[in-house]
Amino acid sequence: MDSIFQPFEYLFMKRALAGCLILSLGSCPIGVLLVLRRMSLIGDALSHAIFLGVAGAYSLFGLSFLMMSVGGFVSGVCVAILAGVLSRRTHMKEDASFAAFVVLSLALGVLLVSLQRRSVDLLQVLFGSILAIGREELLLMAIICFITFLLMMLFYRPFVYECCDVTFFGQVSKKVGVYHTMFLILIVCNLIAGFQTIGTLLSVGLMVLPAIIARFWFQKLTSLLIGSVLIGCVSGIIGLYAAFFLDWPAGPGIIIVMGALYAISAFIGRYGSMRCLAKS
Amino acid sequence: MESNIVLRDLKVSFQKNTVLNIPSLSVPSQKLVAVVGPNGGGKTTFLRALLARDVRYAGSVSCPCSWVYMAQNASERKDFPITVKEYVAAGLYKLSGPFSQFSEDDCAKIVQGLEQVCLTGYQDRLLHQLSGGEWQRVQLARFLLLESGGYLLDEPFSAMDRRMVHLLQERLQNLREKGKTIFVVTHDLVSVREFFDYAILLRGDVVAHGKPSEVLVHQNIEKAYG
Known part of the structure; x- marks a missing residue:
């Protein structure tokens, strides 16, 4: 029995756990709206943009957490704005414009980091090091997630309506663009919060996967939002156990746990799973 | 306080294809107006012209009221x-x-x-x-x-x-x-005769407009759908 709590006697595990729980609170609800907007790929593109910014800051300033966060934020927001402009000014849909961008920024980012000739760092930027997060990182994550949570609660109605039917919402509100931009910036901020923990590229998984899993179990938006947070927390805890006992890298471990939950849900979930479709 | 909705020199083209061309049209407001015509006749384009949101529209539209719009298969x-x-x-x-x-x-x-x-x-x-x-x-x-x-x-x-x-x-x-x-795009000509005050028959341009009983006569329908 003692061995269940044993991992969390260590300070680094306590911090890792706190990081996971905090991150789930902010990222997962954002992920639900992202998936409902069918914008999962935009999330992916943004995470790559952030990777490029983080890599750029790293090559300029070295392994400084603060500068890397700022770099990631700047490049992320730039791409978010570019996304909006491109989809409004051209006939191309947002996702099409981004398919090329994703690989390009990944290539450029990897190039920037490898020029420093320390490949260990590259792994850390790509996949995070949740077991090494310090107080500052935890504080930044807490602030971002708290603000995200607060804004989601405050602007719940416009966020939902904008997500559900932009054309109609445009007829009743003049601030559609404001809410859309705000939402994109929130995505960027939460990806930044996740980058130290599970890496720039995987942090989008923490956003999107719990949301997709929740779709198999819940039908109402409110249940989806709460459910996705719970799924995020549970997979975080299981992933940390795997990291501790099996010596897995924690970030990928958490995502793999979510992957397993996704596979199980796709088979036996309550709504729209293979089991349901076989019955009908 | 009835005034008319007036369209002048309205011309809408998508890549050199003129979809709708209305030199001049005046429709009474505060009526239930049916917009009818064959597929591709410019019915949706006509509504969007009233909304005046699209930059590809040339011409002037003056309306005494503001509009809200419910899209097809919204x-x-x-x-x-x-x-x-x-x-x-x-x-x-x-x-x-x-x-x-x-x-x-x-x-x-x-x-x-x-x-x-x-x-x-x-x-x-x-x-x-x-x-x-x-x-x-x-x-x-x-x-x-x-x-x-x-x-x-x-x-x-x-x-x-x-x-x-x-x-x-x-x-x-x-x-x-x-x-x-109220403007309604519809294909149900029977109920246009029964329920609507006014009808506009479109096929790229205005084939006829006025009272439904006068617009939806054999000759016009032949011209629009034939």
């Missing part, structure tokens, strides 16, 4: 995980704003709006549980909660049975009694 987001009530409540957004809670008055409006489209008791259903016709009526309920001088509806009844269409057209007549201008 929002295919029938899988969105909210209830009918939450969905219809979007129609009250201008009044409620982003924060304030819905008052009892607002809730009554939503219930009433649903009654209007014969969906009493549907408040708590989820959108994906609705049939095609019910879904269209829910959208109509949301649309009619909007406060506006003019309403543009693009094939709002395409998934409904005849009895329901008649009932809803009577609702639109009630709306007209309150001084609203």
Whole structure:
């Protein structure tokens, strides 16, 4: 029995756990709206943009957490704005414009980091090091997630309506663009919060996967939002156990746990799973 | 306070194809107007011209009222995980704003709006549980909660049975009694004769316009659809 709590006697595990729980609170609800907007790929593109910014800051300033966060934020927001402009000014849909961008920024980012000739760092930027997060990182994550949570609660109605039917919402509100931009910036901020923990590229998984899993179990938006947070927390805890006992890298471990939950849900979930479709 | 909706030199082209060309047209406001014509005749384009949102439109449109628009097959987001009530409540957004809670008055409006489209008791259903016709009526309920001088509806009844269409057209007549201008794109020529005050027959240009009984004569229909 003692061995269940044993991992969390260590300070680094306590911090890792706190990081996971905090991150789930902010990222997962954002992920639900992202998936409902069918914008999962935009999330992916943004995470790559952030990777490029983080890599750029790293090559300029070295392994400084603060500068890397700022770099990631700047490049992320730039791409978010570019996304909006491109989809409004051209006939191309947002996702099409981004398919090329994703690989390009990944290539450029990897190039920037490898020029420093320390490949260990590259792994850390790509996949995070949740077991090494310090107080500052935890504080930044807490602030971002708290603000995200607060804004989601405050602007719940416009966020939902904008997500559900932009054309109609445009007829009743003049601030559609404001809410859309705000939402994109929130995505960027939460990806930044996740980058130290599970890496720039995987942090989008923490956003999107719990949301997709929740779709198999819940039908109402409110249940989806709460459910996705719970799924995020549970997979975080299981992933940390795997990291501790099996010596897995924690970030990928958490995502793999979510992957397993996704596979199980796709088979036996309550709504729209293979089991349901076989019955009908 | 009746004045006309006047269109002048309206010309809409998509990549050199002229879709709609109306040198001059005047339509009385505060009427229930049917926009009819064959597929590709420019009906939707005509409504969008009234909305005056698209830059590809040349010409001038003057309307005595502002418009709200319900698109054809509006929002295919029938899988969105909210209830009918939450969905219809979007129609009250201008009044409620982003924060304030819905008052009892607002809730009554939503219930009433649903009654209007014969969906009493549907408040708590989820959108994906609705049939095609019910879904269209829910959208109509949301649309009619909007406060506006003019309403543009693009094939709002395409998934409904005849009895329901008649009932809803009577609702639109009630709306007209309150001084609203309503344009409806429809393919149901029989009910245009029965329910509408005015008809515009389009085939790239205006084939005829005026009282339905005068517009929908054999000669015009031959010209538009033949």
